Every structure is written in structure tokens, then in C-alpha cells.
Amino acid sequence: MFEISVRQEILALKAYVPGLSIAEIQQKYNLAKVIKMASNENPLGMSPLACDAVQRHAAMGFRYPQGGNPRLAAALAQLHGVDARRIVVGNGSDEIIDLLIRILAEPGVHNLVCFEPCFSIYPIQGRVCGVEVRRQPLNDDFSFNFDALLARVDANTRLVFVTTPDNPSGYCPPREDVARLAEKLAEIAPACLLVVDEAYMDFAENEPESSLLASGHLPENTAFMRTFSKSFGLAGLRVGYGILPPAIADYCWRARLPFSVNILAEEAALAALKDATFYALTMQTVRQGRNALTVGLTALGCYVWPSAANFVLFKLPENTLGAEDCFEALLRRGIIIRPLKSYNLPNHLRVSVGNEQENRAFLLAMDEILLQNRHAEADAALKEHK
Ligand SMILES: *Cc1c(COP(=O)(O)O)cnc(C)c1O
Numbered sequence: 001m002f003e004i005s006v007r008q009e010i011l012a013l014k015a016y017v018p019g020l021s022i023a024e025i026q027q028k029y030n031l032a033k034v035i036k037m038a039s040n041e042n043p044l045g046m047s048p049l050a051c052d053a054v055q056r057h058a059a060m061g062f063r064y065p066q067g068g069n070p071r072l073a074a075a076l077a078q079l080h081g082v083d084a085r086r087i088v089v090g091n092g093s094d095e096i097i098d099l100l101i102r103i104l105a106e107p108g109v110h111n112l113v114c115f116e117p118c119f120s121i122y123p124i125q126g127r128v129c130g131v132e133v134r135r136q137p138l139n140d141d142f143s144f145n146f147d148a149l150l151a152r153v154d155a156n157t158r159l160v161f162v163t164t165p166d167n168p169s170g171y172c173p174p175r176e177d178v179a180r181l182a183e184k185l186a187e188i189a190p191a192c193l194l195v196v197d198e199a200y201m202d203f204a205e206n207e208p209e210s211s212l213l214a215s216g217h218l219p220e221n222t223a224f225m226r227t228f229s230k231s232f233g234l235a236g237l238r239v240g241y242g243i244l245p246p247a248i249a250d251y252c253w254r255a256r257l258p259f260s261v262n263i264l265a266e267e268a269a270l271a272a273l274k275d276a277t278f279y280a281l282t283m284q285t286v287r288q289g290r291n292a293l294t295v296g297l298t299a300l301g302c303y304v305w306p307s308a309a310n311f312v313l314f315k316l317p318e319n320t321l322g323a324e325d326c327f328e329a330l331l332r333r334g335i336i337i338r339p340l341k342s343y344n345l346p347n348h349l350r351v352s353v354g355n356e357q358e359n360r361a362f363l364l365a366m367d368e369i370l371l372q373n374r375h376a377e378a379d380a381a382l383k384e385h386k
Contacts, residue, residue, distance in 0.1 A: 009130050016124055017342040020331075031334040035361055037352040038336045040167070040200075040311050042233030043285050044355065046268075047278040050234060053271035054264050065263045068253060072266050075273050076241055080213065086243050088252040089269075091260040093199060093227040093240025096252065097161075098125045100223065100242070103251050104158040104193055105131040113152045114161040115144065117168065117343040119197065122161045131158075142169035142305060142313070146181045153189050160185060163197040164211075165204060168343055168350045170307025172204055175212045182212075182219035193248065194222045199240075200309035202231040203286050210308065213243060220245060230310055231282055232272040237265040286310045289353035296363040300370055311352045313340075321373045323347050329369045335362055 019038030026034050069089045077084035090096040098121075105112060107130030114122045116135035126133040134157075136149045144162070153160060162181070165172040182194050196212060204210040213224045227240035239261055244252065261269075272278070293312050294304045301317035316326055327339045327349060338350040351362060 007130070009127050013124065013127055014342075016120055019338055020336050022336070025331055025334065025336055029332055029334065034334045034336065035354065035358045036336045037354045037358060037362060038338045039235065040230055040309070040352045041235050042230065042282055043289060043310075043353055043358065044233065044278065044282055046233045047272045047275040049275040049278065050232070050268040050272040053267040054237075057264055057267040060263055060267075063263060065259050065261060065266055067258055069261050069266055072239075072241075072261070072269055075270055076243075079273060080243060081216065082218070082243055083246065085246045086218075086249050087241055088244055088249045088256070089239060089241040089261050089266075090256065091240075092229060092238045093197070093225045093242065094121050094125075095256070095260055096225060096240060096242040097121055097195070097197075098128075099252050099255055100193065100195060100244075100248070101125050101129045101131060101159060103248070103255055105129060106158075107131060110156045110158040111154075112159040112161065113149060113157055115149065115163075115166075117340075117345060118161065119163050119167045119199075120342060138169075142166065142171045144171070144173050144177070146173075146177060146184075150181070150184055150188065153185065153192060155189065155191075157189050157192045159193050159195055161195045161197065163199070165200045165308035167200065167309065168311070168338070168340055168345070168348070169305050169313045170200075170309040170311060171305070172210050172308035175210055175215060178212045179215075179217060179219065182222045186219070186221045190221075192221065193245075194219070195225060196222060197225040199225060199227045199230060201226070202283065203290075203310045204308040205287070218243070223248065228269050228272060231279065232269070233278070233282065234265070234268055234272060237262075237268050239265045239269045285355060286353050289356065289359050292356075292359050293351060293353060293363070296359070297366065300363070300366055302366075311338075311350050313348055313350050315348055317370070319377075320370060323349050326366075326369060330362075330365055333365045333368075335365055337362070 022034045022036050072089050073084050073087040076087045111132035112126045113134045116137050123133045134152045185194050201211045208214045224243040229235035297304045297314050303315045305313045340348045
């Protein structure tokens with residue numbers, strides 16, 4: 001006999017809700033073509049150099065990767081101008097986030113602090129690890145109140161998470177504010193690590209001005225997260241990395257599963273770093289597309305939050321259909337965006353920047369959906385009048 005006995009924290013868990021996949025929607029609505037603007041992936045696909053590297057190294061699939069991925073760590077150290085001993089690569093930055101929680105926080109004793117809403121991996125992995133998760137609501141405009149965040153920190157806080165630019169809003173705080181947060185945290189909680197998740201920082205209008213990492217000033221108590229999933233177009237291959245205080249990086253390497261970054265992912269990442277053309281084109285496409293979506297949605301009467309990332313958060317005009325209905329109407333037209341119920345934002349929608357055609361198709365569909373809704377409302381009003 002087998003009686004399933006699962007830890008209390010796991011019983012209470014809700015699974016991470018990912019964006020819908022193209023295959024799911026093609027099948028459900030019997031569509032030939034589906035556009036996915038749901039998961040902040042690269043609108044240009046994969047870097048051709050990375051694609052070529054995967055193909056060239058495919059036959060190496062029988063080998064274990066080199067322990068510690070030293071070539072990739074060295075390349076990343078060079079990219080960011082930091083010591084290679086600070087770099088830990090993982091199966092997406094999700095893995096590094098999980099590792100940091102497991103390394104630093106004692107289950108049932110310590111806590112972590114993050115905003116509400118925020119990227120859902122922090123609270124989910126916190127709970128998986130049996131760590132109390134403390135949430136500070138964002139300001140109404142989705143900006144950060146760092147003093148209120150700090151007020152939730154106590155002697156048992158081991159991690160504070162900040163995403164900049166933020167997901168799902170695209171908000172990017174001044175980097176001086178993040179530096180000041182690190183400073184104050186060091187004063188009130190010397191055992192606490194500040195995790196600054198810069199997954200979308202490349203897309204900011206002025207990365208050197210916005211990024212604490214790029215400023216070269218790395219506070220002792222601060223870890224930076226970056227990923228190949230967005231700007232480098234490798235979401236499906238799963239490579240992310242942390243730039244960590246060297247001692248913490250060392251513990252991460254000890255605790256990490258030895259081969260979590262596979263041999264093809266490593267080759268793809270190394271090649272993507274060399275593909276300056278693809279990277280530059282990605283930046284140009286995302287910045288132009290972000291602007292086009294913002295202008296287009298605003299013209300349709302939507303409220304669009306300013307975004308420094310490769311997506312925009314928006315709200316539909318008043319007196320129209322609900323966010324969920326709009327999401328469904330887009331699905332029927334073969335366009336997947338992201339409803340934000342799982343972020344506790346049932347009235348908001350997030351759309352990832354696509355390529356030029358995709359952005360145009362999305363805006364056209366939105367125009368039709370909002371117009372149809374106005375006609376339906378007018379018909380209903382007319383009937384009532386009769
Ligand atoms: C997409 C994203 C990541 C990256 O996740 P990977 O595991 O590297 O794919 C990290 N943080 C935030 C806030 C994200 O949105």
C-alpha cells in the first residue's frame with residue numbers, strides 16, 4: 001500500500017501559470033496560424049548564429065557538459081566586466097532564484113520579501129522551500145515604495161527581491177534608488193541578500209543609466225539576475241545566470257545539480273553572445289514595437305503603462321468588454337496575449353512586443369474587438385428602448 005504524504009507547503013501550492021502555447025490554441029480553435037505575444041519571448045526568434053551552433057554540436061549530445069560551464073562563465077564575466085568567480089549559470093535564471101532561496105533561507109525560520117504583484121517564481125519557490133513570503137503592495141501606478149518594502153524586513157529576512165524593469169508593469173526605478181535600497185538593507189539586515197532581477201534590463205531606453213549592474217557599482221549584499229530567454233532569444237533552451245557576491249556564487253556551485261545547463265544550451269549561449277547583429281536588431285525591433293503598441297493601444301482608448309521592457313501592460317477603456325473576454329476574443333482570432341489573473345490583476349492585460357507584422361495584426365484585432373463590442377452595446381440599448 002502507498003499512502004501519499006506530501007509536505008504541508010506543497011499541498012497549498014498553485015502551479016505557475018505559463019502563457020498558453022501555440023499548439024494548444026491551434027487545436028482548440030482549429031486555426032492555421034497563431035501569433036504568440038504572451039511570454040515575452042524574442043520577436044525575431046532565435047539568433048542565427050546560436051541556431052547554427054546547436055546544429056553543429058548536436059552530435060555532442062552524448063557527452064556530459066563541462067562541470068561549472070567555465071567557458072560560458074568566462075564569456076559572461078567579460079561581457080559585464082566582473083570577476084568570473086561571481087558568475088553562476090543555470091537552467092534559466094529561475095534555477096538561480098530557487099538556489100538562492102534554498103541556500104540562504106532556513107525552512108520554517110526565515111522569510112523573504114517581495115512586491116505584490118511580482119514575478120511569480122519568487123513567492124512560488126519561496127513556498128516550495130518552506131519559507132514565509134512577505135508581500136509589499138506596489139503603489140497604484142505600479143511604482144515601488146522601497147521604504148515600505150524595507151519595513152517588512154526583520155532579523156529573519158534572508159532575501160529581498162526586486163525586478164527592474166518590473167514584470168508585469170515594465171516600470172523601471174532610478175538605479176540610484178536601487179543602490180540606496182541595498183545600502184539601507186545592509187544597515188538593518190546584514191544577513192539579507194538583495195536580489196535585483198534584471199531579466200529585461202537590456203530593453204530599457206538607456207541601459208547604462210538604468211542598471212545598477214551596468215554602473216559597475218556592485219554592493220556587497222546584492223545579486224543580479226540576467227537571462228538568455230528574452231534579449232538573446234533562447235527561452236526554450238533554458239539558460240540564465242546570476243552575478244553574485246563571490247562567496248554566494250561558490251555555495252551555489254556546490255548546491256547546484258552538476259549538469260543543469262546542457263551542452264547544446266551552452267553552445268547556443270556562447271554563440272548568441274557573439275551575434276551582435278541579432279542583438280542590435282532585437283533591441284531596435286523591441287523599442288520600435290513597444291512604441292507602436294503604446295501609441296496604437298492608446299489611440300484605441302486603452303490605458304498603457306510606460307514600459308522599459310519587451311511587453312506593455314494595459315487596461316481596456318471604461319464601459320467596454322472585460323479583460324478576460326478581450327483575451328478570449330483575441331484567442332479566437334489566433335492571437336495569444338497574457339491575462340493577469342494569476343498576478344491578481346483581473347482587469348489588466350499584458351502583451352509582449354512582437355515583430356512588425358504581429359504588432360499590426362494585434363492592434364487590428366483589438367480595433368475590431370472594441371468596435372464589435374460598441375456595436376453590440378448600441379444594439380442592446382436600441383432594443384431596450386423599443
Ligand atoms: C522571464 C523572466 C525571467 C527569466 O526566466 P528564465 O528562467 O531565465 O527563462 C526572470 N525574471 C523575470 C522577472 C522574468 O520575467
